[in-house]
Amino acid sequence: MTTVTIHKAKTELSKLIARVEAGEEIILARGDKPVARLVPMTDTKPVIRGAGSLAHLLGKIPDSFFFDPLPDDELEAWEGKYSFDGEK
Template identity: 75%
Template sequence: MTIVTIHKAKTDLSKLIARAEAGEEIVLARGNKPAVKLVPVEEPQAKPRIPGAFAHLRGKIPDSFFFDSLPEDELEAWEGKYSFDGEM
């Protein structure tokens, strides 16, 4: 583990980043007190896609849910009949 002051880290930041990426543990300190650790960012592991993961949901929603007309009052609401204009 290498301890480097923040002042020194400002000067040698790119070198310290390269060392951390290579696996070295770098600690930045305020004076003699350790403050933060410089570590490389790990790439997130992508989970493999599983075909048919939601197959159990097929057939649960009837076609009428998508294709039937909305009730008249709901259509009016979408058209702005019941919108709030800021006055009460």
């Protein structure tokens, strides 16, 4: 790994990028203190994600669970007709 000052990196940016493209890692330093690292890009293909941890439920929950109207007591609770202590 090569360490380069920020001032030198500004004047030689194209050369440094070419070195990074070739696989080299370069540390950028402000004076003697390292502050950043130039590294080659890894595979940039998008990650295709699956259904997740609830995939086993797909197709098992009936449509009525989502589309049937709520019972009156639940609807009243959503509308704020109950207090938090359970009294009307």
